[in-house]
Amino acid sequence: MNHLLRELGNWIDVRVGYSETLLPMLRHPIPRAADGPMGWWYVFGSASLTFLLIQILTGIGLSLVYVPAANEAYESLVYLDYEHPFGWFLRALHYYAGSGMVVMLLAHMTQVFLHGAYKYPRELTWMVGVVLLLCTLGMFFSGQILRWDPDAYWGLAVAGSMAGRVPVIGPWVVHALLGSEIIGAAALSRFFALHVFVIPGALLTFLVLHLWLVLRCGISAPPAADRPVDPATYEAEYHEELRQGVPFLGDAMLRDLFFSAAAVIVVVAIAAVVGPKGPTGPPDPTLGGANPRPEWPFLWLFALLALSPPAAETFIMLVFPVVVIGILFLVPVVSNRGHRAPSRRPVAVLAVIVIYTTLGALTYLGVTAPWSPEMRAWTSAAIPTDVVERSSPLELQGSLVFQYKNCRNCHALEGVGGRRGPDLTTVGTRLTRDQLIDQVSNGTPGGGNMPAYGKQMSPAEMTVLADFLVSLRPSGQPPAKVWSSSPTTRP
Amino acid sequence: MDHEIIQPPTEQPHPPRRVFFRWLTSAAGAVAAALVSVPFVGYLFQQRKQSVHWVALGKVAEFPFGETRTVAFDNPLRQPWDGVTAHTGVFVRREGPGEGAVDRFLVFAVNCAHLGCPVSWFPQSGLFMCPCHGGVYYANGQRASGPPPRGLFHCEWRVVDGNLEVQAPHYPTLHDTLDQTT
Numbered sequence: 098m099n100h101l102l103r104e105l106g107n108w109i110d111v112r113v114g115y116s117e118t119l120l121p122m123l124r125h126p127i128p129r130a131a132d133g134p135m136g137w138w139y140v141f142g143s144a145s146l147t148f149l150l151i152q153i154l155t156g157i158g159l160s161l162v163y164v165p166a167a168n169e170a171y172e173s174l175v176y177l178d179y180e181h182p183f184g185w186f187l188r189a190l191h192y193y194a195g196s197g198m199v200v201m202l203l204a205h206m207t208q209v210f211l212h213g214a215y216k217y218p219r220e221l222t223w224m225v226g227v228v229l230l231l232c233t234l235g236m237f238f239s240g241q242i243l244r245w246d247p248d249a250y251w252g253l254a255v256a257g258s259m260a261g262r263v264p265v266i267g268p269w270v271v272h273a274l275l276g277s278e279i280i281g282a283a284a285l286s287r288f289f290a291l292h293v294f295v296i297p298g299a300l301l302t303f304l305v306l307h308l309w310l311v312l313r314c315g316i317s318a319p320p321a322a323d324r325p326v327d328p329a330t331y332e333a334e335y336h337e338e339l340r341q342g343v344p345f346l347g348d349a350m351l352r353d354l355f356f357s358a359a360a361v362i363v364v365v366a367i368a369a370v371v372g373p374k375g376p377t378g379p380p381d382p383t384l385g386g387a388n389p390r391p392e393w394p395f396l397w398l399f400a401l402l403a404l405s406p407p408a409a410e411t412f413i414m415l416v417f418p419v420v421v422i423g424i425l426f427l428v429p430v431v432s433n434r435g436h437r438a439p440s441r442r443p444v445a446v447l448a449v450i451v452i453y454t455t456l457g458a459l460t461y462l463g464v465t466a467p468w469s470p471e472m473r474a475w476t477s478a479a480i481p482t483d484v485v486e487r488s489s490p491l492e493l494q495g496s497l498v499f500q501y502k503n504c505r506n507c508h509a510l511e512g513v514g515g516r517r518g519p520d521l522t523t524v525g526t527r528l529t530r531d532q533l534i535d536q537v538s539n540g541t542p543g544g545g546n547m548p549a550y551g552k553q554m555s556p557a558e559m560t561v562l563a564d565f566l567v568s569l570r571p572s573g574q575p576p577a578k579v580w581s582s583s584p585t586t587r588p
Numbered sequence: 589m590d591h592e593i594i595q596p597p598t599e600q601p602h603p604p605r606r607v608f609f610r611w612l613t614s615a616a617g618a619v620a621a622a623l624v625s626v627p628f629v630g631y632l633f634q635q636r637k638q639s640v641h642w643v644a645l646g647k648v649a650e651f652p653f654g655e656t657r658t659v660a661f662d663n664p665l666r667q668p669w670d671g672v673t674a675h676t677g678v679f680v681r682r683e684g685p686g687e688g689a690v691d692r693f694l695v696f697a698v699n700c701a702h703l704g705c706p707v708s709w710f711p712q713s714g715l716f717m718c719p720c721h722g723g724v725y726y727a728n729g730q731r732a733s734g735p736p737p738r739g740l741f742h743c744e745w746r747v748v749d750g751n752l753e754v755q756a757p758h759y760p761t762l763h764d765t766l767d768q769t770t
Contacts (some may be wrong), residue, residue, distance in 0.1 A: 116691050168671025250673060254704035255720075261761025267694070268764035273633050276756035278665045382698070383660040383673040388719045402722055407735045470722045472708060481636035502713040507722065517722045538732055548724040548732030553714045 124513035126342030128318035128335075128544035132349045135319035138212065140356035141205035142311075147357040148198035148364070149304070152236075156293070157190040157287065163243070165289035167282035167380075174376045185281045188251070188373035193238060193392035197364045199394050202230055207449060210428070213437030214317040217328040220429035222310040225303050227425045234394055239292035241392050247287060253280045259414045295423025298449065320437035328434055367504035388469060396463030397456045403468045472516040474505040478513045484522070488568060497557045502550065510569075518547060525570035533557060533566045622751040629684070638665060639758040648691050648752050651682040656709050656727060658698075664756045678743055678754060679709055681727065693752060695743040696729050697760050704759070714741065742767045 131139055162181055164173040177184035206226065209215055215223035227432050242249045253275065260270040276283030318338055341350050378384065391399050398418070405413050439446050473480070480496050488496065499505065507517040514520075528536065537559065539551035554562070567576050643662035651657060657680050666674035681694040696716075698706045705720035713751040715732060723734035730739045743766050744755035758767050 100660050166671075168669050171671075191679055201605050251705060256700065257759055258699075258702070258704035261763060267761060271759070271761050271764065275759065277667075278635075278638060279670070279674060279676070280759055281662055281670035282667050380676050382706065383675045383677040385706060385708060391707065407737065410735065453766070468721055469719060470717055472719050474716065475710075475712075503710050503715065503717070506717060537601050546722065546733055547717060548726075548734075550604055550713070551724075 115275075120489050122312055122355040123231050123346040124344040126316070126339045127316040127349055129341050129343055130319045131316055132343045136349070136352045137206050138319070139316065140353050141201050141208055143199040143353040144302075144357050144360045145198055145363060146301075147203055148201060150195045150302075151194040151361065151364075152191065152198065153297075154361050155187050157213070158187050159191060160293065163382065165243070165285060168247065168287045170243070171379050174244065178373050183371050185538055186368060188218045189368035189371065190270055192374045193364045193368045193371070195240065196393070197360060197510075199233055199237065201360070206230065210445065211439050212320045213442065213445070214315070214320075215429045216326045216435070216437060217433045218329055219310070219314045219317060220433050222307060222368075224308060224315060224426055225430050227308045228303045229300060229307060231422065232296050232303065235296045235396055236300070237392050238291060239288045239296065241248060242288040243292055244283065245380050247378055247380055247382075247384065247387050248375070250280060250380040250382055252391065253284050257390060262411045263415060263490040273563045291474055293454055309554055316345075317437075320439070322438040322440050324437070325436045325441075326434050348470070390466070391519075393460065397459035399467075400459040400463035403466070404462070411428065411523050431473075441498060455473075458489050467516040469515075470517050471504060475503040477499055478510075480506055481513070484510060484569065487572075489564070491564045492568045493561070495561035495568075498562045502562075504553060507547070521566065521569055523570055523574075525567045525576050526574050527565075527577055530563050530567050532577075532579075534563050535561065543580075590643050623628070641665065642746070642748075642753040643756050645678070645680060645752045645754055648682075648747055648750050650750065651680055651693070653682050653684050656681040656711065658709065665758060676757065677756065678705070679740075679765060680752065691747060694729060695754050696740040697743060697744045697757050697766060699741060699760055701731070701738045701740060704761070707740070730745070737762065741765050
């Protein structure tokens with residue numbers, strides 16, 4: 098049997114020539130230091146690849162059941178979740194392995210950046226890697242649309258509105274995105290084609306290029322503080338280093354395999370415990386109650402957009418992402434020589450810390466989204482009893498106006514309610530009665546964050562509301578006063 | 589298996605026939621590429637010619653003066669396979685008799701002018717509020733506060749035989765609104 102197999106292998110090898118091409122590739126030497134403890138820094142790229150394989154496997158599996166048509170996509174997802182054997186698991190795994198792929202890509206990029214592995218001669222490897230990151234994020238966004246629920250529908254609406262802001266060709270871009278006058282079947286089919294044909298095709302093509310570049314340029318050695326990169330001498334030094342190298346195929350691969358296996362086990366466990374994500378409901382735009390959130394890799398951009406002044410919005414939507422991608426892309430052009438060791442590159446280390454702190458803070462804000470009103474707070478969040486237990490009848494009436502006029506949707510009392518405007522639990526200590534009436538009647542000057550309620554309530558309602566707001570003070574604290582300094586009293 | 593690299597023949601003046609054939613091949617290639625790509629790009633990006641559809645929203649008398657109602661209908665711009673996504677809502681407000689004793693209506697798309705999220709009508713405060721970024725509009729559709737750069741999108745409407753009809757709305761965006769005036 099063994100003999101027969103070897104014969105078959107030889108027969109194929111004579112014609113294909115893998116022993117001359119593929120085997121040397123797999124056995125390519127890597128620097129000895131990368132086979133030591135430092136080798137654990139090198140596992141994130143192969144883990145991304147492992148997750149990609151899981152995505153291909155589960156994606157093909159899901160495509161056997163999922164119906165990419167607007168009138169049946171939701172039903173097929175519900176069927177996958179509740180009826181098809183292991184359908185729920187494949188959906189969950191597809192989501193969490195995709196998330197894992199993004200995490201591993203970010204870890205891989207961060208490692209490459211911190212170790213200066215993008216420097217000569219690996220500049221193009223980095224640039225192709227940036228394209229792979231974009232492809233992966235594109236898969237994430239298009240995948241969210243295929244989960245044909247209200248979030249997908251309103252996600253398309255937001256994407257369409259953003260595209261509609263493009264000067265001159267805006268309406269054309271919107272149509273190219275949605276494929277129709279309304280958000281529906283054509284948009285779903287477009288994103289299905291993107292998710293299943295276009296982006297995977299690009300991703301696999303660039304992945305082949307990326308891996309080819311890795312093989313051709315070789316795995317970079319762990320950085321040494323006393324060995325900066327000089328393009329003139331690097332090739333010779335690296336060649337010298339590889340003389341003591343170890344073949345990749347063999348023990349050097351063990352770390353990658355072990356880490357990939359551990360990562361897969363973790364993701365499978367998460368998928369099995371947490372289960373599939375959505376769909377949250379049928380994508381009927383007349384159902385209301387929508388509050389679309391982008392998937393987690395985009396939450397930081399969502400938060401940045403929500404926190405930026407309206408004048409900068411269109412810039413942040415349309416130009417800022419291009420600038421960020423451009424900067425990432427051009428990293429090796431800015432510096433492709435010199436020190437690689439993080440200890441000699443404080444700015445690079447600082448940049449990583451600042452970037453991740455910023456992304457983390459923005460993502461946290463994106464999760465909590467304090468800028469979104471609580472649309473049901475006016476009926477669902479009762480006035481705390483300790484706020485009104487010693488109120489006069491007029492103040493009590495004012496508290497009803499406060500609820501009834503939907504103030505609570507944006508203003509919290511004792512932390513409950515919307516957080517778009519300030520918490521008003523102690524507003525009586527901050528603003529006088531006149532200031533409160535002015536604020537409520539006229540809103541934020543220039544049409545800022547608060548609408549003008551002057552025409553939205555009667556004088557009687559305004560009076561009792563002001564009474565209530567002035568009474569919002571901790572017991573014993575006097576109401577706010579204004580220091581009036583009339584010019585006539587001055588010497 | 590070593591392959592000898594075949595050197596191109598050393599500098600020789602090309603016969604005119606070969607030069608002509610090179611040009612011809614380039615031209616034929618360009619024509620073939622254009623013949624394939626023009627229809628394909630049109631297929632991807634060109635908009636289908638749609639006739640104007642009017643949707644009946646109900647008898648004029650069914651809309652009380654000075655009140656805002658939500659009306660949902662199946663958008664005739666739909667495809668049969670659009671499913672529930674073709675369900676469309678609009679806000680209808682009967683403003684009262686206008687010129688020539690004809691009723692005047694305000695018909696708004698539900699989409700916020702900021703990023704397209706669906707606004708909700710709050711009759712208690714007479715405001716439309718958007719759940720996404722807190723855009724607020726007055727009952728007449730004007731922007732009250734928040735990030736929207738303009739008021740709500742107005743739909744075209746007409747009254748035929750005592751019935752209020754609205755022109756089937758496409759998805760409105762800043763540069764592609766639903767009416768001519770705003």
